[in-house]
Amino acid sequence: MGARDPLSEEEGAALELGAELRLGAFDLEIELAVPAGCCLALAGPSGAGKSTVLRVVAGLLRPDRGNVRCGEATWLDTEAGIDLPPELRRCGYVFQDYALFPHLRAWQNVAYGPRREVRGRAERRRRAEALLERFGVAHLADAYPRTLSGGERQRVALARALAPRPRALLLDEPLAALDSRTRAAATRELASVLREAEVPTLLVTHDFAEAATLGDTVAVMAEGKLVQRGRAADLAARPVSAFVADLTGAVVLSGVARPGAEGLTLVDLDGGGAIASVDHATGPVTVSVFPWEIALEPPGGSGSARNRLAVEVASVTELGSRVRVGLEGPQPLAAEVTAASARALGLAPGRTVVATWKAAATRLTSS
Amino acid sequence: MSAVRPFRAIVTVALAFALCFLTLPVVAIFAGTPPGELVASLGDPAALDALSLSLQATLAALAVIVVVGAPAAYALATRSFRGRSAVITLVELPLVLPPAVAGIALLAALGPQGLLGGWLEDAGVRLVFETAGVIVALVFVAAPFFISQAQAAFSAVDRTWLDASRTLGATEARTFLSVMVPSALPGLLSGLALAWGRALGEFGATLIFAGSLSGVTQTAPLAIYELFATDLNAALALSAVLVAISAALLLSVKLVGGRVAPGLLAR
Numbered sequence: 094m095g096a097r098d099p100l101s102e103e104e105g106a107a108l109e110l111g112a113e114l115r116l117g118a119f120d121l122e123i124e125l126a127v128p129a130g131c132c133l134a135l136a137g138p139s140g141a142g143k144s145t146v147l148r149v150v151a152g153l154l155r156p157d158r159g160n161v162r163c164g165e166a167t168w169l170d171t172e173a174g175i176d177l178p179p180e181l182r183r184c185g186y187v188f189q190d191y192a193l194f195p196h197l198r199a200w201q202n203v204a205y206g207p208r209r210e211v212r213g214r215a216e217r218r219r220r221a222e223a224l225l226e227r228f229g230v231a232h233l234a235d236a237y238p239r240t241l242s243g244g245e246r247q248r249v250a251l252a253r254a255l256a257p258r259p260r261a262l263l264l265d266e267p268l269a270a271l272d273s274r275t276r277a278a279a280t281r282e283l284a285s286v287l288r289e290a291e292v293p294t295l296l297v298t299h300d301f302a303e304a305a306t307l308g309d310t311v312a313v314m315a316e317g318k319l320v321q322r323g324r325a326a327d328l329a330a331r332p333v334s335a336f337v338a339d340l341t342g343a344v345v346l347s348g349v350a351r352p353g354a355e356g357l358t359l360v361d362l363d364g365g366g367a368i369a370s371v372d373h374a375t376g377p378v379t380v381s382v383f384p385w386e387i388a389l390e391p392p393g394g395s396g397s398a399r400n401r402l403a404v405e406v407a408s409v410t411e412l413g414s415r416v417r418v419g420l421e422g423p424q425p426l427a428a429e430v431t432a433a434s435a436r437a438l439g440l441a442p443g444r445t446v447v448a449t450w451k452a453a454a455t456r457l458t459s460s
Numbered sequence: 461m462s463a464v465r466p467f468r469a470i471v472t473v474a475l476a477f478a479l480c481f482l483t484l485p486v487v488a489i490f491a492g493t494p495p496g497e498l499v500a501s502l503g504d505p506a507a508l509d510a511l512s513l514s515l516q517a518t519l520a521a522l523a524v525i526v527v528v529g530a531p532a533a534y535a536l537a538t539r540s541f542r543g544r545s546a547v548i549t550l551v552e553l554p555l556v557l558p559p560a561v562a563g564i565a566l567l568a569a570l571g572p573q574g575l576l577g578g579w580l581e582d583a584g585v586r587l588v589f590e591t592a593g594v595i596v597a598l599v600f601v602a603a604p605f606f607i608s609q610a611q612a613a614f615s616a617v618d619r620t621w622l623d624a625s626r627t628l629g630a631t632e633a634r635t636f637l638s639v640m641v642p643s644a645l646p647g648l649l650s651g652l653a654l655a656w657g658r659a660l661g662e663f664g665a666t667l668i669f670a671g672s673l674s675g676v677t678q679t680a681p682l683a684i685y686e687l688f689a690t691d692l693n694a695a696l697a698l699s700a701v702l703v704a705i706s707a708a709l710l711l712s713v714k715l716v717g718g719r720v721a722p723g724l725l726a727r
Contacts, residue, residue, distance in 0.1 A: 153623050179626035186627040192620040196642040205638070206628035257629050 108261050108293035112149045112159030114317075121145055121156070121317035127261075127293035129164075134296045134308025134325075136340060142317040143297040144189070147263045150295060151186050152179035163260050163293070185259030185292075189266045191250035193238035199249045200225065200234035206257030224252040228282070244275040251286060262287075262294040268303060280306055301325070301341045313337050329383070334458060338381035343456070344426040346380040350457060357399075357452055364423035368400040370455035378457045384417065386454035387428035389438055390447045398449035402426075406444045409435065416440070420448055486703055493696045500697070507698050509675045510683030514702075517591060517679060518659040521598035525655055529607045530648070534636060536607075537614035538622075548611070555604045562601055563668025570596065571669070593670035594677050598659040606655040613647025614640060653713035660706060 107128045114121040121142045127133045135143045148154035150161055152168065155176060161169040168177045193202050203221035204211070211217045218234075225231040228248035238246060247267060254262065267283060268276050284307055287294055298304050304311045305325030312322040313336075321333045325341075332338035339345050346362055350370075353359035357369045360380055368380065388398065404426070408419035416435040418428045428448055430438075438446065536548060554562060569575050570587055580587070587593035617640055625635040641648065663681045670677040672686065680702050687695035 148623075151623075151627050153626065178631075179623070180629045180631050182627075183629055184627050186624065188620050188624060190620070192618065192624040194621055194624070194639055194643075196645075205625070205630070209629065253624075253628070263627075 107164065108150065108295070109162040110146070110150055110159070112146070112156040112161075114145065114149070114154075114156040114159070116142055116145060116317055119316045123314070123317070123319055125312060125319065125322075127295060129293055130291050131309045132262075132287045132290075132294040132296055132307060134298060134304035134311045135314055136298055136301050136304040136308075136311055137314035137320075138340075139299055141314040143299075143314050144265050145317075146314075147186070147265055147295060147297055150182075150261065151184045151263055152177060152182045166260075182261075183257060183259050185254035185257070185262045187247075187250050187254045187262075187264045187267050190270055191238075191246045193241075193246055193249060193253070195238050197237075198234065199230070199236050199238070199241070202238070202249055203253045203256050206253065210257075221252075221256065224256055225249065228252050242275075243271045244279055247271060247279055248282075251283070255286075259292060261292050262290055264294065264296040266298055267296070269298070269300075283307060301329075305329075313340060330456070332381060332456065332458060335379035335381070338379065338456065338458065343381040343383050344387070346382075346424045346426065348378060348380060350374040350376060350378045358457060360457065362423050366402050366423045368402070368455060369452040370457050371453050372455070372457040374457040374459055376459065378459055381456045381458070382426075382450055382454055384427045384429040385415075387426065387448050387450045389418065389428055389430055389434070389440070390449055391438060392445050392447055399452040400450050400455060402448045404446060404448050406440055406442050406446060408442060409440050420446075422448065489696055489700050489703060493693065493700050497693050498697045498700055504694065506674055507683060507687075507694065507701075510678050510680045510698070511701060513591070513594070513675070513678065514660060514680040515705075517594045517598055518656060520595045521602060521659050522652065522656055524595070524599050525603045525606050526652070529603055530610055530641070531636075533607045533610035534614050534640065536611045548608075552604050552608055554601055555608070557601075559601060559662070559664025560668060562665035563597065566597060566600060566665060566669040588669065589671045589673055589677060591670075591676055594666050594679060597665040597669045598662050601662055601665050602655040602659040605658050606651040609651025609654060610644070610648050613644035613651065616647070617643045649713050649716060653710060656709060657706060660702065660709075 107126055109126045111124040112121060119142075123142075123146060125133065125146075135146060137143055145154060149156050149159065149169075155169070156171065158171050159169060160167070160171065163182070167173075167175050168182050169175060193199075194205065197205065200218055200221040203224055204217040207220065208217065211220055222231050222234050225234055225248075228251060230245055230248045230252075233241060233245055233249070236245075238249070241249065247270070251267070264283075268279055271279055280303065287296075287307060296304070296307055298307075301311070308325065310323060311325045311328055313320045313328065315336055321328055321337050328337060329341040329343065332341060332343070335345050335347075346368075348360040348362040348368075350358050350360045352375070353369060357371060358373055358375075359367055359369055360378060361367050362380075370380065392403065402422050404420040404422035406418055407421045407425070410417045410419070411432065414432055415429050416432050418430060418435070418440055420426050420428060426448065438444075440446070532551075536544065536551070557565070567574060567588070570580060571577055572581065572588060585592070587596055621639050621643060622635050625639045626632070630638060661681060662679065663685070666677065666679060667682060672678045672682040674683075678686070680698060684695050684698050684702070687698060
């Protein structure tokens with residue numbers, strides 16, 4: 094992107110946010126900080142208030158109480174009566190549907206932000222094309238947004254957001270509008286953009302896998318509050334609640350825990366069956382286990398895994414080289430196995446199998 | 461052979477009937493005007509004066525309507541405030557006022573004995589029997605056409621485009637000019653065409669408020685009315701010219717509306 098911005102000290106600054114806001118059914122109450130060059134992924138279901146956080150940071154929405162700081166600069170301080178308008182905060186915002194200006198060509202969309210700084214139409218176009226080139230869409234410079242595919246729009250939107258050298262990047266479901274084939278490539282591209290970015294980035298997604306791929310850290314949001322924050326692997330391994338476990342994609346079962354032999358905890362599952370875990374807990378608990386930790390065996394087999402549940406295959410969905418198997422037992426669960434072992438087992442709806450997994454792969458959270 | 465479809469037949473007949481009824485009078489103007497008469501009437505200084513006054517006054521009125529009406533429509537479309545729907549209703553009220561009532565209302569407000577008459581007189585502003593009065597009457601009757609269309613057009617613009625513009629460093633004013641107006645352009649142009657058409661045809665409010673002074677306040681429709689009493693053929697000729705101008709206006713707006721914003725088509 095050419096010469097370094099003279100304000101690079103500010104570019105390298107962290108983003109800090111605290112906000113309280115009434116939001117229909119619940120209150121948004123959130124505090125977070127993102128270091129420069131880092132990406133915090135806000136994950137959670139639709140309606141959790143994730144996009145609202147981005148709007149507060151960008152200055153598009155004023156919270157009832159709160160403050161937003163980017164490095165030395167205070168963007169918002171409701172106590173002190175400071176509220177910088179969005180145009181002075183200069184956040185690079187990629188909107189969920191990209192919000193490209195329909196009456197402007199791709200290069201004009203990209204040139205829209207830096208229009209003040211760059212003199213002359215030819216120079217503006219040259220710079221916009223250089224950015225489009227970086228995203229591999231320079232040949233579309235003259236196209237209108239309505240003629241672009243989802244993936245192309247996403248790239249133009251990214252180029253447009255980066256063009257004015259923003260002080261923070263805000264990405265609202267940047268991959269949600271893409272079809273699954275485009276998404277894998279777009280995710281890789283976006284990850285490399287984020288690695289190069291020197292500014293703090295907030296990314297909003299409802300997809301935990303996406304958050305895990307793109308975020309240096311992941312913060313899970315529900316009903317306007319941060320539920321848990323950490324590295325994606327830690328969230329998946331030690332979810333603080335069934336909600337987080339469910340979001341991370343784990344199978345969630347409910348039961349009642351009691352101490353068992355060998356220092357293990359035994360959980361009597363609601364609806365029948367018992368399993369063991371290395372975690373300690375007593376009373377009602379939520380059990381979480383990842384589908385890829387669950388292996389399937391023909392009935393009557395005797396594997397080494399501690400936990401064994403007789404279940405019936407309900408659905409078989411191919412996911413590339415892997416197969417996700419929906420299972421009906423005392424409680425529904427799901428396993429992910431290789432396509433080869435699915436064939437070997439002759440998996441089909443209605444078939445009875447045994448789902449097995451290790452006590453060490455079984456997480457317990459008190460519920 | 462296809463079966464009889466009565467509804468299709470009814471629809472077709474209705475369309476044919478509407479077309480005939482709506483075009484027959486217009487065609488009749490041209491049928492009743494020998495081409496020579498048309499040309500001759502254009503040489504008549506009074507008719508020419510009336511036409512040129514009509515064009516000047518409507519253009520001046522349009523300028524006022526756009527400069528004040530577009531931001532006003534933007535405010536109505538984007539801000540929520542108490543009494544907003546009441547404001548919208550009041551702004552649209554002139555749409556349904558009979559033109560004669562509009563003229564009387566203007567007199568009552570801005571005439572020499574009107575509410576603001578003394579104040580205007582002190583300021584040295586004269587409207588009655590002045591071209592300025594014609595423009596005031598045109599703005600009064602035509603502005604609501606533009607404002608309500610513009611408001612609808614602005615309301616239909618995707619808010620995230622405006623948000624995107626702001627985060628890209630544009631002030632609200634630049635966002636209005638660079639994103640809002642171009643995105644709403646087809647709607648703005650059709651509102652402009654409606655307002656212009658209404659202003660060109662204005663008769664009653666102008667007559668009552670500004671009078672029918674040849675060369676000063678006598679617009680083309682007023683001239684036609686005066687000619688109608690003395691010289692029907694001349695009235696027909698001037699009418700034919702107005703029809704041609706109005707048709708050209710309608711056509712050009714439709715063409716411009718299609719060309720002006722290629723990115724907006726078929727979205």
